[in-house]
Amino acid sequence: MAEKIDTRAVGLDVGLAFIRWLTGAENLHYGLWTGLKVTAGNLKTAQEAYTARLFGYLPPGRLRILDIGGGAGETARKLLDLGHEVEIVVPSAFLAARCRANAPGATVHECTFEAFSGQGLYDLCLFSESFQYIPMAESLPKCAALLAPGGQVVIADCFRTEAYKGRRAHGPQAGGGHGLAAFRKALEGSAFRVAAEEDITAEVAPSIDLEQQFFNVIGHGVTRLSDEIRTRKPAAHWSLTRFIGLFLSKKRRANLMRRLTGNERNAEGFQTFNRYLMLRLERKA
Structure with a gap:
């Protein structure tokens, strides 16, 4: 029996090849467009600005970082260049291979975060546009078990606003993620509190x-x-x-x-139905 074609892997391969051709890197995340004209020529600059903003949320010092859903390994490579120790958790075999190629100094765990059996202890759990793919009942409790004393969580991701009533109501809309209200509620019952938070929805929406x-x-x-x-x-x-x-x-x-x-997926709709947040969480006293 012929094997099923892995269309997701093919799509990722083609998409990464295009991004690499356009920007020279394999970044899969949004760009930060403050002060930039929204053109393909500025995508690299916008993505670099996003990474710089994200790294501003890192605690000081040399860190042992668990990069959860590490994409193609570009963020991990930059973290390694800064002197941090990095482990990546990524479920896609294709992306795991790209992580090994782009960040050869990182340890790559090819599995879901739910199935990850590492013992830690880590100084930081990092979710860069990956938090939305993990059930909230799994994500924060597992981070609490994996972090060293004083360890923190950094999340950069989309959350759906209460204005979003589903695809049937609004058609295909960009963004996604957990409901923001549900996330706030889950956070209240977790081991963490918000130490820093920034809403960058308007800055990433032009992507x-x-x-x-x-x-x-x-x-x-x-x-x-x-x-x-x-x-x-x-x-x-x-x-x-x-x-x-x-x-x-x-x-x-x-x-x-x-x-x-069409043009149903646009920055205006994104800002209506999503909040893109950067957060740093620390343990409650």
Whole structure:
């Protein structure tokens, strides 16, 4: 029996190759666009500004850091360059391989955070756009068990506002994550309190517009080519449409073209339905 194609790994591979070509790095996170024109040429600068802001939340001194959901290892590489000891937890085999390539000085654990069996003790648990993928019943309690005395948690991620009522109500909207109110409640019952917090929603939101502009460029090319084939080679267009239909249903094709040619995912909607927070948590007294 043929193995199922890993479309997620293929998508990550292509996406990382494009980001690497555009910026020279494999960063998977938002950019911080304060004072920058929202263009592809400024993406690298925006992402570097984001990392600098994130690192401002690190406690002083040389740290033993657990980078949870470490992406392609770019953040870990920068942390290693600063002299920290880094371990990465990442469930994707493809991303684990990129972490080993980009941050060879880090220890990579290829598993979910829920399945992670490391004993610690760590000075910092870092969630850079990964907190939303871990059940709150697992994340903070496990961090409490893994941290050394005085250890802290840094979270940089999206949280859904109460304005978000689901995909059926609003259609596809950028962002995501745990509900902000639910997170606040879980935090109250946890071992941690907020030591520092910053709302950077407006500063990262332009990343959504830039992403949509990229898809619109692809959509323009696809639409232009399709129109040309339909006009000049109608039989070939009919055959091509039938062939694509073998792999994508009519609904999926419509959703794809909506993504490529629409503008429903935008910075304004992102700011309505999300709060992007940077937080540093410390143990309660």
